[in-house]
Amino acid sequence: MSLTTTPAGPKLADEALWESEMPHDTPAPFFEDTAHGIRLYRGDALELLKRAKAEHFDLIFADPPYFLSNDGITCHAGRMVSVNKGVWDRAETFEAVHEFNKEWLKECRRLLKPNGSIWVTGTAHNIYSVGFAMQTLGFKILNDIAWYKVNPPPNLSCRYFTHATETILWARRDAKGRHTFHYAEMKRENRDRQMQSLWQIKPPGAREKRYGKHPTQKPEALLDRILRASSDPHSLVLDPFCGSGTTGVACAHTGRRFVGFELDEKFLEVAAKRIGDEITFTERQTSLAFNTDINVEGGGSYRWLTSPSTNLTTRLFRPMLLSRSLSARFKTISTLITTLIGIRFLRGSKITARSYTC
Numbered sequence: 001m002s003l004t005t006t007p008a009g010p011k012l013a014d015e016a017l018w019e020s021e022m023p024h025d026t027p028a029p030f031f032e033d034t035a036h037g038i039r040l041y042r043g044d045a046l047e048l049l050k051r052a053k054a055e056h057f058d059l060i061f062a063d064p065p066y067f068l069s070n071d072g073i074t075c076h077a078g079r080m081v082s083v084n085k086g087v088w089d090r091a092e093t094f095e096a097v098h099e100f101n102k103e104w105l106k107e108c109r110r111l112l113k114p115n116g117s118i119w120v121t122g123t124a125h126n127i128y129s130v131g132f133a134m135q136t137l138g139f140k141i142l143n144d145i146a147w148y149k150v151n152p153p154p155n156l157s158c159r160y161f162t163h164a165t166e167t168i169l170w171a172r173r174d175a176k177g178r179h180t181f182h183y184a185e186m187k188r189e190n191r192d193r194q195m196q197s198l199w200q201i202k203p204p205g206a207r208e209k210r211y212g213k214h215p216t217q218k219p220e221a222l223l224d225r226i227l228r229a230s231s232d233p234h235s236l237v238l239d240p241f242c243g244s245g246t247t248g249v250a251c252a253h254t255g256r257r258f259v260g261f262e263l264d265e266k267f268l269e270v271a272a273k274r275i276g277d278e279i280t281f282t283e284r285q286t287s288l289a290f291n292t293d294i295n296v297e298g299g300g301s302y303r304w305l306t307s308p309s310t311n312l313t314t315r316l317f318r319p320m321l322l323s324r325s326l327s328a329r330f331k332t333i334s335t336l337i338t339t340l341i342g343i344r345f346l347r348g349s350k351i352t353a354r355s356y357t358c
Contacts (some may be wrong), residue, residue, distance in 0.1 A: 017259065019053050027051070030265075031272040036279055037236070037257030038248055042268055045240040048261045049107035057259075058180075058235035060108050060118040061226060061247050063218060064101070066125045097126060102133045104240065109137055111238065112173040117142070117180070119226055120169045121218065127167045139171040142179065147222065148200045170230070179230065186229050199225070204246075211270045214244040223250035231256060245271025252278040 017039075018026050027048065031040040041048060108118055118139070120130050134141060145168040152164040172179040186195040204219045223246050231237060233255040239247040242260030244267050251258035252275055262268050 017053060017056060018051055030268050031275070033275070033279060036252060037234075038252060038275060038279075039258070040242065040245070040248065040260045040262065040268055040271055040275075042263065042265060043261060044263055045261045046104050046107065049104060049111065049240055052107075052111055052238075054110050055113050056236065057111050057238045058113055058116050059227070059231045059256075060112060060116070060238045060240070061223065062104075062108065062118065062239065063121045063216060063241050063243065064104065064126070064130070065241070066123050066216070094129070098129045098133065101126065101129045102136065105130070105133050105139075106137055108238075108240065109139060109173055114174060115172070115177045115179055117170060117172040117230055119230070120171075121147075121166055122169070123163070123166055127169065131169055134169065134171050138175065139173065140175045140177070141169060141171045143170045143197050144168070145170065146198045148198060150200055150202045168226075180232060180235075182229055186225075189225075201225075208246070208274075211273045212244070212266070214267055214270070217244055218246050220246055220249055220253075223247050224254060227251065227254050227256055242271060243267050245274045248275045249278045253282055255282075 027041050027043060029039045030042045032038070105118075105120075112118065120127075120134075122130050131141065131144075147166045147168055149164055149166070152162055155162045187193065189195065199222070201219055201221050204213075204217050208220055209217065227237065227250050234257060236257045236259070237247065237251050239258070239260045242248060242262045245260060248258045248260050248271055250256075258275075260271065262271065
């Protein structure tokens with residue numbers, strides 16, 4: 001493998017994930033960052049699920065095959081393309097689909113801690129089977145989230161409504177468990193109103209596909225919300241169909257530990273690169289600090305977001321540095337806006353004689 005990975009940690013730490021009585025060798029991580037508790041494994045999801053230790057995970061996010069590959073067509077970037085995604089997305093009968101869903105969901109329930117919960121995505125092709133299997137196995141379904149994609153592709157046949165949503169089922173392991181839900185944070189995010197089960201989130205953009213795209217890739221914003229809503233920092237999260245690693249990226253960003261399973265080495269390499277980028281970015285982000293010692297002409301002071309390594313020196317560079325700091329800290333703020341903010345507040349300001357770094 002050409003990709004450079006973080007050296008694996010002590011073997012005992014890795015073996016904690018796997019059942020000791022299994023007759024097989026402990027799987028070796030494809031990628032591991034021991035400092036952040038992130039591991040990727042290559043292998044068949046069902047086989048690895050069966051080998052993992054029971055009651056080990058706080059949260060599971062699963063984006064299983066939807067079984068959409070039926071030789072149909074769809075629209076992508078204004079072009080007609082095939083819906084076929086690979087042999088893993090094909091099934092001969094509905095009975096085979098349902099049997100597969102029951103099998104992997106049964107293993108996921110075994111792996112969840114007593115108060116753990118699971119999120120599963122799907123469309124009409126598989127979600128009813130998933131929901132029925134969950135109820136049969138004893139899960140308690142908490143919500144069915146409708147993810148509205150905002151800008152879905154048109155329906156080429158013009159004989160159906162445009163497919164603009166996917167369903168995400170959220171369930172806890174046991175009917176009488178106490179699942180994690182950060183209600184107040186979700187309410188704040190929704191302008192101090194209870195967040196509804198309709199989420200408007202755009203599909204992944206070009207930045208999220210910079211190392212290559214997965215045919216069923218989910219947006220980072222979707223996973224970021226799911227993790228913050230239903231898990232705590234340092235929780236252990238599993239994605240048994242991790243694809244190009246979006247769940248791992250969101251875990252690195254939000255301070256969760258992560259285990260991902262994926263069969264295709266090509267997508268594992270993409271996942272490792274994306275997760276590595278996010279770890280680097282997050283470490284740089286956490287080094288930012290608020291500095292209140294900048295006095296402005298006329299009295300008072302302002303809180304400047306600063307980061308180590310660059311001096312706030314001349315008036316010419318102060319807006320640019322402020323812009324860079326804010327843009328690094330808050331992904332959604334554009335450089336232009338933060339530059340204008342910097343110009344507005346820094347024009348005519350006077351820095352005290354003390355040395356300030358950012």
